[in-house]
Every structure is written in C-alpha cells, then in structure tokens.
Amino acid sequence: MSEDNQDFVKGLALELRRGTLTLSLLSQLMTPKYGYALVESLEAKGIPIDPGTLYPLLRRLEKQELLTSEWETTGSKPRKYYVLSKSGKETYAKMCKEWAEMAENLNRLINEGDK
Amino acid sequence: MESKKNTADLTERYLYAVTKRLPAAQRADIEKELRGLIEDMVSGRTGENEPEKKDVEAVLLELGKPSELAAKYRGSKNYLIGPDYFGTYTTVLKIVLAAVAGGLTIALIVGFFTEDREHILKSSINFLSGMIPALFQAFGWVTVIFAIMQKFNAKIDEENKEWNPKELPEVPAEKARIKKGEPIAGIIFTVLVIILFNSAPNLLGIYNFSGNMTFIPFFDLTVFKSILPLIDVLLGLGILKEVFRLVFEKYNFKLAAAVTLINVCSVLLIVYIFLPPDIWNAHFVESIRAAKGFIPPVDVDLDYIWRNIPIWFVGISLFGNFVDTIATIAKSIQYSITK
Numbered sequence: 001m002s003e004d005n006q007d008f009v010k011g012l013a014l015e016l017r018r019g020t021l022t023l024s025l026l027s028q029l030m031t032p033k034y035g036y037a038l039v040e041s042l043e044a045k046g047i048p049i050d051p052g053t054l055y056p057l058l059r060r061l062e063k064q065e066l067l068t069s070e071w072e073t074t075g076s077k078p079r080k081y082y083v084l085s086k087s088g089k090e091t092y093a094k095m096c097k098e099w100a101e102m103a104e105n106l107n108r109l110i111n112e113g114d115k
Numbered sequence: 116m117e118s119k120k121n122t123a124d125l126t127e128r129y130l131y132a133v134t135k136r137l138p139a140a141q142r143a144d145i146e147k148e149l150r151g152l153i154e155d156m157v158s159g160r161t162g163e164n165e166p167e168k169k170d171v172e173a174v175l176l177e178l179g180k181p182s183e184l185a186a187k188y189r190g191s192k193n194y195l196i197g198p199d200y201f202g203t204y205t206t207v208l209k210i211v212l213a214a215v216a217g218g219l220t221i222a223l224i225v226g227f228f229t230e231d232r233e234h235i236l237k238s239s240i241n242f243l244s245g246m247i248p249a250l251f252q253a254f255g256w257v258t259v260i261f262a263i264m265q266k267f268n269a270k271i272d273e274e275n276k277e278w279n280p281k282e283l284p285e286v287p288a289e290k291a292r293i294k295k296g297e298p299i300a301g302i303i304f305t306v307l308v309i310i311l312f313n314s315a316p317n318l319l320g321i322y323n324f325s326g327n328m329t330f331i332p333f334f335d336l337t338v339f340k341s342i343l344p345l346i347d348v349l350l351g352l353g354i355l356k357e358v359f360r361l362v363f364e365k366y367n368f369k370l371a372a373a374v375t376l377i378n379v380c381s382v383l384l385i386v387y388i389f390l391p392p393d394i395w396n397a398h399f400v401e402s403i404r405a406a407k408g409f410i411p412p413v414d415v416d417l418d419y420i421w422r423n424i425p426i427w428f429v430g431i432s433l434f435g436n437f438v439d440t441i442a443t444i445a446k447s448i449q450y451s452i453t454k
Contacts, residue, residue: 034151035148036151036152036155036156036159040159050177050179051152051156051177051178052177052178052179052183052187055149055152056184056187056188059188060190071147077151077155078147078151079151080147080148
C-alpha cells in the first residue's frame with residue numbers, strides 16, 4: 001500500500017511539474033540557447049527535464065510564436081538556438097505574474113488550512 | 116572502427132523510426148536537431164572517450180520509444196476510431212459478426228436438407244473454411260466505415276474549436292429519436308442478403324417440388340457473378356445508411372444529407388445493374404413451361420411479364436429509395452422546426 005502511495009505521490013508531483021514546465025523554459029530563454037544546453041542548465045538548477053519532452057515543447061512554442069529559432073552552423077556541430085520572441089517576452093511577463101499570484105494563494109491555503 | 120559504425124547505425128535507425136512518423140515538411144529539421152541531441156547526450160556520458168554501443172543504447176532508452184517521441188512532436192492523438200465512435204463501433208461490429216456467423220450457419224443447415232448426402236461433408240468443410248474469411252471481411256468493412264467517419268468528424272472538430280453551450284443540440288423529441296431496433300434489424304437483414312447472394316446465388320429462383328425437385332434461377336448466374344462486386348457495394352451502402360442512423364440517433368439535416376447521398380448512389384447502381392436484361396435469366400419462361408406439372412395459366416402472357424420484370428424491379432426499387440429519402444428529409448425538417 002505504501003509503495004503504491006509512493007507511486008501516486010510521484011505521479012502527482014510530475015503533474016505539478018508538467019504545469020510549470022513552459023514557464024521554467026521561457027525563463028531560460030532571454031538569451032539564445034540550444035536544446036541540450038537547456039537540459040543541462042535546468043537540471044543544474046534543480047528542474048530536471050526529459051529531453052524527449054523538451055525538444056518537442058521547444059518546437060511547439062516556436063509554432064505558437066513565443067520563440068524564434070536559428071541554426072548555428074559555425075561550431076563543431078550544427079545546433080538550433082531558440083530565444084524568446086517579442087510576444088514570448090510579453091507572455092513570459094504575464095505568466096510570471098500568474099505564477100506569483102498562484103504561489104501566494106496556494107501558500108495561503110496551505111498555511112491557513114481550512115480555517 | 117567497427118563499434119563506431121555500429122553506434123552511428125543505431126542512431127540512424129532511431130532517427131528513422133521517429134521521423135517516419137512525422138509530417139514530411141518537418142522531418143529534415145527535426146532529424147538534424149535530434150541527431151545533435153543524441154551526440155550531445157552520448158558525449159555527456161562518455162566525455163572524451165570513444166562512445167560504445169551501450170552508451171548510445173542508454174541514451175536512446177532515455178529518449179524513449181520512437182513512436183512516443185514522434186507523438187509528442189505531433190502533439191495530437193491519432194485515433195483510428197476515437198472514443199466518440201467506439202461504443203457504436205463495437206455494437207455494430209457485434210451485430211454484423213453475429214449476423215454473418217448466423218447467416219452462414221443457416222446456409223449450412225439449409226444445405227443439409229437440400230443437398231445430396233455425399234455433398235454434406237464437402238459443404239461442411241466449405242462452410243468452415245468460408246466462415247473465417249467472411250468474419251474477417253465483415254470486421255474489415257465495419258472498421259473501414261468507422262475509420263472514415265472518424266477522420267471526417269475529427270476534421271470537423273478541429274474547425275469548430277470554439278464551444279458554446281448555446282450550440283448544444285436540443286434533446287431530440289421522442290419521435291425524432293431513431294429507435295435502435297430498426298437499423299439493427301436492417302443491418303442483420305442486409306448481411307443475410309449479402310451472404311445469400313455471395314454464397315448461393317443459385318438459390319434465388321423458383322422451386323418446383325412436384326416429382327424431381329427442379330429449380331429455375333431468376334438470374335443469369337454467369338453475368339450475376341461477374342457483377343457481384345457491384346451488388347456487394349450496393350448492399351454495403353445499405354449497411355452504411357443503417358450505421359449512420361445508429362450513429363446520429365435522431366433525424367437531423369446531416370443524417371438527411373447522408374441518406375440522400377447514399378440513396379442517389381444506390382439508385383444509380385440499381386439502374387446500372389438490374390435494368391439491362393443481361394443479368395436476368397433469358398431462359399426463365401422457357402424453363403417454367405418445360406417444368407413437370409406446370410399448368411400454363413390462361414390470359415397471362417408470361418413472356419411479356421418476364422420481359423418487363425427488369426423495369427418493374429428497378430421501378431419498385433427507385434420508388435422505395437425515393438420514399439425513404441423524402442421521409443427522412445421530411446422528418447428532419449419537422450423535428451428541427453418543432454423540436
């Protein structure tokens with residue numbers, strides 16, 4: 001039973017993280033970065049993200065015009081660099097505000113209990 | 116050198132497995148990007164050392180199943196038959212498979228009574244060997260019909276992304292609802308007809324039980340067999356119509372449009388198949404006259420009747436289709452106005 005519970009908690013935590021993934025990603029893209037560099041830097045900052053999730057997500061955000069991309073072919077390997085577009089920066093600012101409100105409200109809920 | 120080739124080969128195979136599932140326009144770019152990622156991930160594991168096969172394998176395992184990665188890139192779920200249709204699909208499938216199995220069994224039992232004793236074993240074997248492909252065919256056709264509807268409907272859903280509670284369909288008036296029994300009976304009947312036409316077209320005719328049992332078929336069996344695929348299409352359209360009735364569950368304009376289209380196609384097929392005299396047995400009247408114990412009726416011109424049978428047959432079919440179309444349209448109008 002407790003092992004099942006462990007899995008369940010893991011699942012819920014994963015869901016929470018999934019919701020904040022886009023915001024985490026946008027926060028790292030003020031300057032151009034390529035996918036694997038993002039995987040590494042996010043992991044180093046305690047937000048591990050599976051490359052199999054990150055790469056498709058980058059493309060989706062590009063399609064939604066929050067990111068722009070460019071192939072960098074001068075280095076040893078060709079790499080695709082992504083960076084926030086103008087509308088991406090606006091969206092990021094709004095999302096930060098949303099997050100701050102949500103975190104504040106949720107913390108209040110947790111701290112005050114159901115009083 | 117050998118191992119380097121191996122590891123590169125593994126990567127290529129993975130990339131191919133992913134990109135073949137993606138839209139052609141995106142393939143090259145995603146492939147290039149993923150190749151870079153895999154190289155980065157591998158060298159992240161091995162550092163400066165030459166990568167081994169197991170390193171590449173570990174990286175590919177981390178990236179996950181090619182089909183799942185491709186699905187993430189596509190971002191949409193691909194259904195052959197999605198949850199909207201699955202319930203109706205299984206219902207129709209059960210009915211059709213049961214009707215096919217039942218129909219073939221009846222055909223076998225009829226065979227027991229009408230055939231010579233020595234043929235019974237042969238026909239039993241034919242029955243068993245015919246049953247499996249028949250069931251697979253039925254399964255295939257039902258699935259194809261629903262897959263097409265799924266594809267069609269999925270597109271409509273994408274077009275109307277906005278959703279408005281005002282657009283929720285009215286609960287259909289009691290009369291506008293199509294009771295399931297009628298289309299189900301229609302499907303069963305049509306499946307039985309398909310089985311009869313395909314397995315024993317020679318049974319369609321007149322029996323003469325006096326003395327030696329003789330039998331006179333309505334159709335010219337050679338022509339009938341050559342045109343049988345078209346007859347199957349015609350009957351298949353009939354099943355499709357009943358499936359639409361099951362899916363829509365009530366009379367509305369979409370159903371009316373579908374029924375009208377199907378009926379128009381059916382009418383064209385009926386005219387094409389049954390109006391030319393070729394398909395009808397040219398020796399029918401002759402055979403009747405020659406039949407033992409036949410007393411020719413006075414005042415009736417059998418030749419005249421038989422010559423006109425194609426026109427009457429087609430005429431009655433056209434009338435039936437016409438009535439069905441008008442009735443469906445009328446009910447759709449009536450129930451969409453009165454609600």
